[in-house]
Amino acid sequence: MKIKRDKIRNDYTKLKSKVFFQMFLITVAAAVAVYLLRHILRGHIGDRIVGYLVKAFQFKNSDAQEIYQLVIRNNIEMILFVVILIFLLVILFRFSVFWFTKYFDEISAGMDKLTEESNAKITLSPELDFMENKINQIKNNLEKQKKAALNAEQRKNDLVVYLAHDIKTPLTSVIGYLSLLDEAPDMPLKQKAKYVGVTLEKAYRLEQLINEFFEITRFNLQTIVLNKEKINLLFMLQQMADEFYPMLTPQEKQVSVNVPDDLTLCGDADKLARVFNNILKNAIAYSYENSIINISAKQQDKNTIITFTNQGNPIPKEKLETIFEKFYRLDSARSTNTGGAGLGLAIAQEIVTAHNGTISVESNSENTTFTVKLPS
Structure with missing residues (x-):
């Protein structure tokens, strides 16, 4: 698909067609000029050349006609060819410079508009539609990045x-x-x-x-640097669940860890512990009282799948798309007990991505599930 898309974007067909059409018109014009010039040289112009030779060099009329015959008329094809060739080269060079500088000016003007505060679409000549699409795509990406940064x-x-x-x-x-x-x-x-x-x-x-x-x-x-080692996933998650016991007790919440004893994972133990810590902390903060938070893991093909499921108010669909952004907080009221810097899940995503894995979330009226997929 990518190759096909690039081919469409770099389609020079219209540009080549226009250049070919312009060259064709010049060639036709040159052919007409050759036809006319041949008849002119053979008509009154020929007589004038003979008259000029007689008058300027005191030649006899018969000698002047012979010189005209030998030098010009017998070589008229060559003369015309040279004249037309020079004419074509000059015209082609002139028009080529004009056409391409015009296109460069259009592209340059389009590039200048990339930084303008305007939602107007950048337009170029029809034969530059592939370049127009690219410039507008860059403009849209820049606007999205700027908006996201702001x-x-x-x-x-x-x-x-x-x-x-x-x-x-x-x-x-x-x-x-x-x-x-x-x-x-x-x-x-x-x-x-x-x-x-x-x-x-x-x-x-x-x-x-x-x-x-x-x-x-x-x-x-910080730049994430990984120190990978073999990790016993059951031991890590069970130890983490025990550490959260003081947070669970006041609201009578529990954490259930369902992980095979022999399931191991290759990764940075400290950083992955931070990922699971952030997800579990989030699950505890937004789960119902007297509920159970389930942590499970399994081997699937060449990946390890770890899920954290809690029962609580569902996350709105529009917030699911931004939950992993920096400084994003689900708790808009900024509860003192649950409010954090809004970095936990963003950091978790950075660490998982550094491990060539993925992190995602699903939420409905029954439960919310965070899924971490990591290469084994």
């Missing part, structure tokens, strides 16, 4: 504002409770313990938000 920058700026606001809240609480503890050294132990507990909780939240600031910077600057 949207990403806007989301990033909004996120920084949100995080700055969120940082201020726990910081104010930490300062407030520490001030109370400082002002009342004889405070009852039970009350002091309560204030210390609240302060510690807010300090942890503050640490989390600060880490998210660093995460934004790291994500923009």
Whole structure:
């Protein structure tokens, strides 16, 4: 399909047809000129040449006619050929320069319009339609990239504002409770313990938000370098599920890991752990209370398929297309408990892509499933 598409885009048929037509007209014109010139040289022009020789060089009329016969009339075909050849070369060169500089000017003008803030389509001559299609395709791609960059920058700026606001809240609480503890050294132990507990909780939240600031910077600057090794997938996923136990308990959620004992995977263990961590964290944050999050894996041909399925509110269809974008957050209300930097799934996709794999998501009224497909 690609070869066929390129052939269509580079179709020079119209351009070649026009050039051929122009050359044909010039050739016809030259043929007419030859015909006329032959008759002219044989008619009154011939008589004038003979008269000129008689008058200028004092030749006899018979001698002048003989010279005209030998030099011009007998060689008229050669003379005409040389004259017409010179004429054709001059005309062809002149028109060729004109035609192609005209086309270059059109293409140059079209290229200039690539940077213009306009939705108007760039148009060229009909015989340059293949170039017109290419330029308009480039223009559309540039506009899409610019729009995506502006949207990403806007989301990033909004996120920084949100995080700055969120940082201020726990910081104010930490300062407030520490001030109370400082002002009342004889405070009852039970009350002091309560204030210390609240302060510690807010300090942890503050640490989390600060880490998210660093995460934004790291994500923009880092280049993913893989250190591949053999991974026991069951052990990795089971250990991860155990680490999330404190997050699961308050809402009585559970994680069920269904992975064959002997299933192994070749990849960067630390980075893939981050992928699975981000997906599981997302599943926990958006699943119903008292629900079970299922993690399963299987071998399929030369690939390993890992799925994370949770029961929760379905992800709207329009959001499924942007869920892996940088700084995208499903939680538009920015819940303090679930809101993150919006980098988790974007980073997961970068790591999976670096492993030559794919990551996708499906969501309906019953459950949401993230699927990671990696080469074994």
